[in-house]
Amino acid sequence: MTEFPSKEQLKKECGWKEIPKAGVITRAASALENKTGSWRAFRPVVDEKKCIDCAFCVAFCPDNAIHFENGKIGKVDLDYCKGCGICSQVCPVKAITMHEESEFKGGVMMPEKSKTVPLTGNYAIAEAMRQINPHVVAAYPITPQSGIVEKYASFVANGKVETEMVKVESEHSAMSACVGASMAGARAMTATCSAGLALMWEIVGVASGLRCPIVMPVANRALSAPLNIHCDHSDSMGARDLGWVQIYNETAQEAYEAVFLALRLAEHKEVQLPVMVCEDGFITSHCVQNVRIFDDAVMRKFAGERKPEFMLLDKKKPITVGAIELQNYYFETKRQQEEAMENALRLYPQAGRELSKITGSSYPYFEEYGMDDADAVIVTMSSAAGTTKAVVDRLRKKGKKVGLLKLRLFRPFPYRAVADALKGVKTVGVLDRSFSFGAHAPLFSEVRNSLYELSRRPGLQSYVFGLGGRDLLESDVEGVFGELLGGRTSTEARYPGLR
Ligand code: SF4
Numbered sequence: 348m349t350e351f352p353s354k355e356q357l358k359k360e361c362g363w364k365e366i367p368k369a370g371v372i373t374r375a376a377s378a379l380e381n382k383t384g385s386w387r388a389f390r391p392v393v394d395e396k397k398c399i400d401c402a403f404c405v406a407f408c409p410d411n412a413i414h415f416e417n418g419k420i421g422k423v424d425l426d427y428c429k430g431c432g433i434c435s436q437v438c439p440v441k442a443i444t445m446h447e448e449s450e451f452k453g454g455v456m457m458p459e460k461s462k463t464v465p466l467t468g469n470y471a472i473a474e475a476m477r478q479i480n481p482h483v484v485a486a487y488p489i490t491p492q493s494g495i496v497e498k499y500a501s502f503v504a505n506g507k508v509e510t511e512m513v514k515v516e517s518e519h520s521a522m523s524a525c526v527g528a529s530m531a532g533a534r535a536m537t538a539t540c541s542a543g544l545a546l547m548w549e550i551v552g553v554a555s556g557l558r559c560p561i562v563m564p565v566a567n568r569a570l571s572a573p574l575n576i577h578c579d580h581s582d583s584m585g586a587r588d589l590g591w592v593q594i595y596n597e598t599a600q601e602a603y604e605a606v607f608l609a610l611r612l613a614e615h616k617e618v619q620l621p622v623m624v625c626e627d628g629f630i631t632s633h634c635v636q637n638v639r640i641f642d643d644a645v646m647r648k649f650a651g652e653r654k655p656e657f658m659l660l661d662k663k664k665p666i667t668v669g670a671i672e673l674q675n676y677y678f679e680t681k682r683q684q685e686e687a688m689e690n691a692l693r694l695y696p697q698a699g700r701e702l703s704k705i706t707g708s709s710y711p712y713f714e715e716y717g718m719d720d721a722d723a724v725i726v727t728m729s730s731a732a733g734t735t736k737a738v739v740d741r742l743r744k745k746g747k748k749v750g751l752l753k754l755r756l757f758r759p760f761p762y763r764a765v766a767d768a769l770k771g772v773k774t775v776g777v778l779d780r781s782f783s784f785g786a787h788a789p790l791f792s793e794v795r796n797s798l799y800e801l802s803r804r805p806g807l808q809s810y811v812f813g814l815g816g817r818d819l820l821e822s823d824v825e826g827v828f829g830e831l832l833g834g835r836t837s838t839e840a841r842y843p844g845l846r
């Protein structure tokens with residue numbers, strides 16, 4: 348029986364001063380993201396001449412990334428390898444060596460000061476807020492968002508931030524406090540979901556109407572009744588026309604980075620709009636994933652200081668806020684708000700490029716996965732995209748031409764870009780995690796609108812799934828792809844997973 352090398356052996360043989368804790372890379376020089384969403388700083392390379400086919404590496408790889416084919420070691424599956432180096436350590440003939448990702452084509456340089464730590468989506472968002480250190484955070488915890496403001500409260504209590512934390516009695520007051528602070532010139536944030544977002548509804552529209560660049564994470568949750576605390580997108584989708592930018596995130600990493608992206612976009616002088624950063628309640632908000640947290644000083648510098656053009660506390664430039672506008676000016680004010688949304692669509696890629704210089708990630712309107720030559724494409728958002736990617740991988744291996752378009756920016760909606768991406772596809776299925784009662788589901792409606800301009804439109808099918816947190820299974824997604832590949836579309840919505 349083979350024994351795993353002791354820590355002392357590993358230190359001696361690998362030259363490590365300390366064995367990193369599971370999942371923690373404290374000094375990554377370069378990294379590349381793989382299909383699991385993890386970052387690999389080092390890549391194993393097998394010297395086939397030295398290999399004696401003992402299969403120790405296969406047995407010990409925690410990610411099942413090395414396989415034997417016909418009694419011989421096959422290629423390391425880099426889509427799943429996290430670069431932990433265990434295979435290299437257990438190889439008795441030193442046939443596996445670890446190499447920095449930057450040595451390979453496509454390797455991406457990471458900033459020297461970053462660390463990968465296991466975090467929930469909520470804690471990852473709280474980390475981003477800590478690094479931003481806003482002047483004001485108004486807190487009213489509501490499941491499954493609570494972890495964000497609870498963690499932030501600990502940062503305040505422990506002196507990690509200089510934020511004025513306003514503990515309010517309701518979400519209506521939370522948003523009111525943020526609007527007041529924002530109009531006074533402060534950088535203000537809060538977080539919410541579901542009934543909390545519904546309760547702050549009136550002031551959500553005030554925040555955008557007054558052009559407050561508030562950033563608000565939303566841990567998407569179903570709306571009552573019946574009472575349900577689990578994930579769907581009914582809450583933020585209901586608020587889609589209240590004048591907020593909305594960014595949807597698949598992973599905790601995306602949610603962390605999106606907070607900075609949201610801040611940069613919200614405070615741009617041609618935008619000045621509030622932004623929701625959405626993560627799936629309990630799925631992303633509570634599951635622990637590896638999250639790369641960038642250096643505090645670097646991120647704080649990126650966040651910079653808010654520089655409002657007008658603010659209530661500027662006595663030299665006095666302004667009136669919240670004045671009544673009737674037939675005389677209301678229309679013009681609302682048109683300006685729409686213009687700001689158009690600017691947000693134009694400036695979103697620029698904000699992404701600036702953030703990308705630090706993170707190495709890209710921030711397109713949507714991620715295209717397996718879209719080259721795809722006949723059948725699923726369009727969806729947030730964590731359902733992860734399930735879909737796994738199915739795309741499996742079906743692609745079987746030669747099926749399937750792909751995924753994962754939308755990140757839902758408001759403003761990138762109609763032209765979506766149409767361009769889908770124009771060569773035969774059949775498109777749109778997976779919505781909410782209803783728009785009495786109408787087409789929200790994401791489906793927008794995709795349908797996008798395709799109207801095309802002379803040859805793909806076949807289109809609406810699917811509503813996962814309400815109240817019901818799991819979207821890989822078999823559900825496979826079923827959807829089966830229908831799309833078979834060209835079986837209809838004008839009626841379908842409901843994967845519905846009993
Ligand atoms: S580096 Fe780690 S994850 Fe990658 S193949 Fe080796 S043991 Fe598996």
Ligand code: SF4
Binds near residue numbers: 398400401441443
């Ligand atoms: S552990 Fe080393 S010798 Fe054994 S199969 Fe893997 S690479 Fe070859």
